[in-house]
Amino acid sequence: MRWTRLAAGAAAALGAVAAYDVTQTRHAILRNFPVAGHLRFVLEKVGPELRQYIVTSNDEERPFSRDQRRWVYASSKGENQYFGFGTDNDVENAEGWTVIKHRTFAGPGAATARHAEEGEPLPMAKVLGAARGRRLAHRPASVVNISGMSFGSLSANAVTALNEGAKRAGCLQNTGEGALSPYHRQGGDLVFQIGTAYFGCRDEAGRFDLARLRDLVASAPVRAIEIKLSQGAKPGLGGMLPAAKVTPEIAEIRGIPVGVDCASPSRHTAFGDVDSMLDFVELVAAETGLPVGIKSAVGDLTFWDDLVSRMEGLRGSGGRGVDFVNVDGGEGGTGAAPLVFSDSVAYPFRLGFSQVYRRFAQAGLTDDVVFIGGGKLGLTENAVVGFALGLDGVQVGREAMLALGCIQAQRCHTDECPTGVATQSAWLQRGLEPQTKAARVAAYVVALRRDLLKVSEAIGVTHPALIGPDDIDLAEGVRSSASLREVYGYEPGWGELGPALREELLSTGG
Known part of the structure; x- marks a missing residue:
């Protein structure tokens, strides 16, 4: 009798836990896997002790180490982001170790006291579209913005949370190539991405339709248009949305068949050379009034030589040119790609971007173009290196997914994402409550901007755009080091704002 009562009590307790789990909105894992989901948090709690003896270290996992994920999770939840007892990285033997060189004395206008506001704004140093007089040119309000991730690749709840989070953080959300869905319309400002399949701006035959583009961007808070040439995780391949993710809703938004693999072409049909x-860039800019740029991974450099040559020849004449260049590193993420493309096609960000920037710098065009980068740049150290090499802003993709609750399960291509981020399963995405996760996305973006300000302050400047290639060294263990300028062959003035932009930034307080 006593055992029966105990069993009944245990069943009732488990039932109460399960009822709480499926109704709470804080943890997607618990909403989708009531009771059993608690095991993950138990293992996470005792993980450091277990890993010391039998599993991996805090810095061995890829693509994001446990330390990196912990920092994003803590930032998004407003928890303690500090790490105790010093670094656990193998500084003595690491190759290419990033060393940020703080200054003893601050430069002009640099802060010397603690920042008054955690949410201090951090706009870009350049005005997007100003160099070519675009009618709707504007200064992006944030140097950190959300990268292109399509509805279809991500769930409706995830896209909703990202857009609401962008609104709260005052940053931009890139739609990705999968068109502008209802879930992008939560009030956050957008960058509309035109991919090779022209989703959202195509006719019945799949060709680019200018009238549809014009009507679409007029119906939403689109602040810029990005022409996607390629992306870092699958350059030269085109996007892939597996059949399992092509629901009737997605098929209607994209204009494609239901339940069939959606493979975008590898190249554009609206144009065929630089x-x-x-x-095409000028046509789109003239019709919409918006700044227009390109997104590309870096492979064959003759494309960039040709682009810079044509822009250089028309400099100062109001001639043709892109308003921004978004360089995606080969280490970038994707929902689905063949292994060889993820591993071996395209340069990693630092090498690829430095090659692209070099060409614009040699032509004297760097102040006329806004440079954006992606590929694990949502981690402060990587972002700082990007700014030192000449970036004006960074885009965050997988880091924003981690803020949504992604646990790096690497099931994005299966439609079985356990946290409801990268799936079209109604059951799994139910666990991702948009309002809760929107707050986390916003908190993460604000935290990254805050850390960029803190590092800028340590270097003695007022804004990350003022960090230069001499401010960062790459160390080879404890044997030697070289500045970014030496490593990537930057000439004096490269990686830095021109005098007029620098003076403008300093005059506005950074």
């Missing part, structure tokens, strides 16, 4: 691409 010359016709620039014609």
